[in-house]
Amino acid sequence: MTDSPITARGQDFAAWYQDVVLQGDMAEPAEVVKGCMVIRPNGYAVWEILQRELDNRFKATGHQNIYLPLLIPQSFLKKEAEHVEGFSPELAVVTVAGGKELEEPYVIRPTSETIVGHFFAKWIQSYRDLPLLYNQWANVIRWELRTRMFLRTTEFLWQEGHTAHSTHEEATEEVLRILDLYAEVAEDVMAMPVIKGVKTRAEKFAGALKSFSIEAMMQNGMALQAGTSHDLGQNFGKAFNVQFQSKEGKLDYVWQTSWGASTRLVGGLIMTHSDDKGLVLPPKVAPRKSVLVPIFRKDEERAQVMEIAKNLACDLGVHIDAREGMSPGAKFFHWERLGIPVVFELGPRDVASNSIVMKRRDTGTKEIIRQSEAAVKLSATLETMQKDLHAAAKRRLKDNTVLANSIEEVESLVGDGKFVMAHLKDDPETDARIKSFKASVRNIPLIDEYDGPGKCIVTGENVGRRVVIAKSY
Amino acid sequence: MTDSPITARGQDFAAWYQDVVLQGDMAEPAEVVKGCMVIRPNGYAVWEILQRELDNRFKATGHQNIYLPLLIPQSFLKKEAEHVEGFSPELAVVTVAGGKELEEPYVIRPTSETIVGHFFAKWIQSYRDLPLLYNQWANVIRWELRTRMFLRTTEFLWQEGHTAHSTHEEATEEVLRILDLYAEVAEDVMAMPVIKGVKTRAEKFAGALKSFSIEAMMQNGMALQAGTSHDLGQNFGKAFNVQFQSKEGKLDYVWQTSWGASTRLVGGLIMTHSDDKGLVLPPKVAPRKSVLVPIFRKDEERAQVMEIAKNLACDLGVHIDAREGMSPGAKFFHWERLGIPVVFELGPRDVASNSIVMKRRDTGTKEIIRQSEAAVKLSATLETMQKDLHAAAKRRLKDNTVLANSIEEVESLVGDGKFVMAHLKDDPETDARIKSFKASVRNIPLIDEYDGPGKCIVTGENVGRRVVIAKSY
Numbered sequence: 049m050t051d052s053p054i055t056a057r058g059q060d061f062a063a064w065y066q067d068v069v070l071q072g073d074m075a076e077p078a079e080v081v082k083g084c085m086v087i088r089p090n091g092y093a094v095w096e097i098l099q100r101e102l103d104n105r106f107k108a109t110g111h112q113n114i115y116l117p118l119l120i121p122q123s124f125l126k127k128e129a130e131h132v133e134g135f136s137p138e139l140a141v142v143t144v145a146g147g148k149e150l151e152e153p154y155v156i157r158p159t160s161e162t163i164v165g166h167f168f169a170k171w172i173q174s175y176r177d178l179p180l181l182y183n184q185w186a187n188v189i190r191w192e193l194r195t196r197m198f199l200r201t202t203e204f205l206w207q208e209g210h211t212a213h214s215t216h217e218e219a220t221e222e223v224l225r226i227l228d229l230y231a232e233v234a235e236d237v238m239a240m241p242v243i244k245g246v247k248t249r250a251e252k253f254a255g256a257l258k259s260f261s262i263e264a265m266m267q268n269g270m271a272l273q274a275g276t277s278h279d280l281g282q283n284f285g286k287a288f289n290v291q292f293q294s295k296e297g298k299l300d301y302v303w304q305t306s307w308g309a310s311t312r313l314v315g316g317l318i319m320t321h322s323d324d325k326g327l328v329l330p331p332k333v334a335p336r337k338s339v340l341v342p343i344f345r346k347d348e349e350r351a352q353v354m355e356i357a358k359n360l361a362c363d364l365g366v367h368i369d370a371r372e373g374m375s376p377g378a379k380f381f382h383w384e385r386l387g388i389p390v391v392f393e394l395g396p397r398d399v400a401s402n403s404i405v406m407k408r409r410d411t412g413t414k415e416i417i418r419q420s421e422a423a424v425k426l427s428a429t430l431e432t433m434q435k436d437l438h439a440a441a442k443r444r445l446k447d448n449t450v451l452a453n454s455i456e457e458v459e460s461l462v463g464d465g466k467f468v469m470a471h472l473k474d475d476p477e478t479d480a481r482i483k484s485f486k487a488s489v490r491n492i493p494l495i496d497e498y499d500g501p502g503k504c505i506v507t508g509e510n511v512g513r514r515v516v517i518a519k520s521y
Numbered sequence: 522m523t524d525s526p527i528t529a530r531g532q533d534f535a536a537w538y539q540d541v542v543l544q545g546d547m548a549e550p551a552e553v554v555k556g557c558m559v560i561r562p563n564g565y566a567v568w569e570i571l572q573r574e575l576d577n578r579f580k581a582t583g584h585q586n587i588y589l590p591l592l593i594p595q596s597f598l599k600k601e602a603e604h605v606e607g608f609s610p611e612l613a614v615v616t617v618a619g620g621k622e623l624e625e626p627y628v629i630r631p632t633s634e635t636i637v638g639h640f641f642a643k644w645i646q647s648y649r650d651l652p653l654l655y656n657q658w659a660n661v662i663r664w665e666l667r668t669r670m671f672l673r674t675t676e677f678l679w680q681e682g683h684t685a686h687s688t689h690e691e692a693t694e695e696v697l698r699i700l701d702l703y704a705e706v707a708e709d710v711m712a713m714p715v716i717k718g719v720k721t722r723a724e725k726f727a728g729a730l731k732s733f734s735i736e737a738m739m740q741n742g743m744a745l746q747a748g749t750s751h752d753l754g755q756n757f758g759k760a761f762n763v764q765f766q767s768k769e770g771k772l773d774y775v776w777q778t779s780w781g782a783s784t785r786l787v788g789g790l791i792m793t794h795s796d797d798k799g800l801v802l803p804p805k806v807a808p809r810k811s812v813l814v815p816i817f818r819k820d821e822e823r824a825q826v827m828e829i830a831k832n833l834a835c836d837l838g839v840h841i842d843a844r845e846g847m848s849p850g851a852k853f854f855h856w857e858r859l860g861i862p863v864v865f866e867l868g869p870r871d872v873a874s875n876s877i878v879m880k881r882r883d884t885g886t887k888e889i890i891r892q893s894e895a896a897v898k899l900s901a902t903l904e905t906m907q908k909d910l911h912a913a914a915k916r917r918l919k920d921n922t923v924l925a926n927s928i929e930e931v932e933s934l935v936g937d938g939k940f941v942m943a944h945l946k947d948d949p950e951t952d953a954r955i956k957s958f959k960a961s962v963r964n965i966p967l968i969d970e971y972d973g974p975g976k977c978i979v980t981g982e983n984v985g986r987r988v989v990i991a992k993s994y
Contacts, residue, residue: 114565140615187660
């Protein structure tokens with residue numbers, strides 16, 4: 049990593065983001081593989097934390113992990129009409145393997161509903177086999193034209209849940225349970241507020257009855273879809289002939305769900321909290337919560353400082369940055385860019401006065417505390433910082449969410465980087481109007497925090513509540 | 522999962538293995554994707570445990586996880602002559618993506634040395650950047666003709682370590698450190714004894730100076746290479762121009778290592794411990810250590826038994842199998858096939874006498890113990906079982922390892938399913954002689970447990986010690 053300056057957010061948000069990602073050791077473009085990135089150590093460590101937080105919750109709600117093949121016979125994609133239409137333009141196709149042209153090409157999975165459908169048909173015969181609650185951690189490829197690290201890459205890492213149920217009601221419960229689970233990880237772990245809602249028909253997953261999403265606001269006011277949960281109805285059940293015998297002995301197609309969250313979450317995290325100095329990580333997702341930088345000039349100072357530093361670091365469970373040939377200033381700069389929540393400084397004067405300096409990454413405030421209090425102060429500070437980051441992001445979301453009552457108003461406000469709440473009919477044609485000025489309907493919130501029903505700003509028809517309109521990644 | 526019978530090992534070892542894998546809910550063939558498998562819940566849960574055991578050790582020895590692209594430009598493979606020759610026949614090639622023929626095809630990684638070389642050249646300039654100690658958890662594809670679940674599949678999951686060093690000595694230390702780490706996980710966690718050794722020149726990794734392996738003996742006497750660690754020398758450094766400036770200001774190529782262990786470990790685990798009743802899992806790799814099956818006929822028995830069962834299950838931290846409409850016998854059968862180390866039975870008579878029945882999966886022995894002792898007995902039994910399984914496997918390895926002093930003796934003993942120790946020159950031509958009767962030199966053990974130097978049974982030349990010859994997976 050080179051120590052290039054970080055572009056200010058106000059100057060060029062996209063350049064700022066790229067700088068933060070690079071200088072934070074999160075990722076770098078893999079320019080030799082179109083649209084791909086290398087996930088660097090700090091970025092992968094954050095992803096591992098998110099994986100564990102999600103995986104623990106999946107398991108606690110009865111899901112089991114499995115692993116399905118990366119390659120899917122091309123013909124499988126064609127079995128669900130909407131699905132193939134949605135994914136065809138983005139497929140990477142293996143046509144040669146083992147030195148021979150393949151009779152039937154394979155596609156690299158863009159998502160696994162089709163191969164899941166094939167296996168569900170083998171695994172499910174009776175209501176006794178249901179519900180089937182599976183998840184897989186995997187890589188997928190979608191050949192994207194415009195890519196951006198973490199937010200949209202040709203290959204990405206994700207988890208995809210696939211479940212089968214005997215009733216639509218039970219499937220719907222599952223879809224919403226997972227939406228809540230995603231929202232919980234976003235809010236409580238990532239300190240990233242989200243709006244839970246249902247996607248419009250134009251924006252739903254290719255092959256689903258209904259899609260639900262959590263949408264977060266980035267610091268430039270743009271929306272990021274951070275997780276989706278789909279009610280697949282019986283569409284894939286019919287396409288892959290997944291039937292079960294009910295308690296009453298009748299044959300019926302299963303009701304399926306699928307849901308996913310990806311390395312995109314890491315991008316959302318960065319764009320929610322980081323600042324012009326670089327990466328800011330909420331303590332719960334920081335691979336390293338705290339570091340201690342010892343400061344000394346002369347040799348006799350060194351011995352004194354290092355002795356106390358070692359004792360403290362051991363008590364606090366933190367890493368000492370004892371690198372030689374690097375100034376304390378360079379070290380502070382290094383840890384700041386990596387987003388370490390709390391950095392301690394310990395110099396000869398601190399040693400003499402039994403104190404230590406504690407610096408918070410988000411506010412930049414320094415506090416001189418007694419060494420004996422350091423452990424208690426550290427844990428309290430990490431807790432406060434987690435809450436403060438969440439509160440700040442919540443405030444930003446609130447401050448930048450506005451109401452609009454005409455299409456012109458929507459266009460103008462969306463251009464200012466706002467989440468615009470408007471009454472809009474769920475119809476591909478009204479979605480198209482919004483798309484005409486490069487924004488989109490993000491979702492129709494599950495909870496109405498505004499004024500209930502109203503007239504669609506395009507068609508004049510009555511609709512139940514306002515939708516969220518924004519520019520998005 | 523259907524409840525088909527399990528073929529006896531003595532009758533047909535390959536059929537037995539397939540039955541154990543299927544009935545143990547470990548995996549099933551993904552017949553629609555050539556040579557691939559679906560990893561089922563029990564199999565994936567075991568893999569997660571192995572991942573954690575390996576990953577903790579990688580991190581404790583200073584390695585960081587990163588993630589590199591799945592796709593590699595085809596031209597990269599050609600930069601290291603031996604490497605391309607070794608892997609070309611096994612490649613899966615993406616020629617079409619995003620609806621267009623690609624100008625340069627991508628291969629799906631069969632392993633990542635080449636793309637690692639590309640990035641190391643970007644990341645390494647000076648001795649200060651070294652050592653670079655990276656690992657990635659990933660899927661890879663090698664188009665294999667003859668496949669077998671877990672042991673050899675077209676796609677498999679693994680970790681691949683990639684490190685760069687400023688001296689050959691340091692790289693060699695790394696290679697051996699990882700070999701030890703693999704052996705520790707095999708022996709201490711999987712209860713699977715292994716022989717650490719260096720591969721012959723004919724068997725080394727394509728592009729390496731030297732390869733090291735751990736080799737385990739399966740119950741039919743066949744060998745399984747369970748992990749490899751490669752000294753790549755400066756081969757990839759030269760191919761990808763990975764140079765660094767030394768402390769003295771001189772430019773030199775880095776010294777690299779790579780090492781991998783895969784889902785193949787799960788296959789080795791199964792073939793080491795399982796029996797004619799199905800899967801046997803050493804407690805340390807069992808996703809669920811113990812289950813309690815309540816037994817009752819009448820309704821009043823049910824209430825009594827379930828109350829005590831719930832209390833005990835809570836104390837012991839074990840799952841109660843309270844499924845309705847399933848006989849206790851069917852439940853025992855179910856858990857036996859899944860390889861649960863200890864199953865408790867609790868019936869009305871046990872309730873009356875404050876006792877409980879504890880059954881060990883490996884020995885099949887039942888013990889009636891007091892309920893108050895159950896927790897202590899369970900943990901002691903799990904510990905004993907772990908040791909006993911390791912001891913049994915060690916004894917089997919010892920009993921089936923024999924010395925041979927002529928090529929004819931080797932051929933005959935290898936046919937009997939033995940590990941045959943013989944003096945053999947490390948030369949592709951002598952390897953070819955061994956291959957002529959469908960066996961191979963597994964490795965040259967690091968520790969000589971036999972009679973030191975001797976004359977090569979093919980060439981008559983002096984060699985330092987005996988090598989391990991066996992049929993292998």
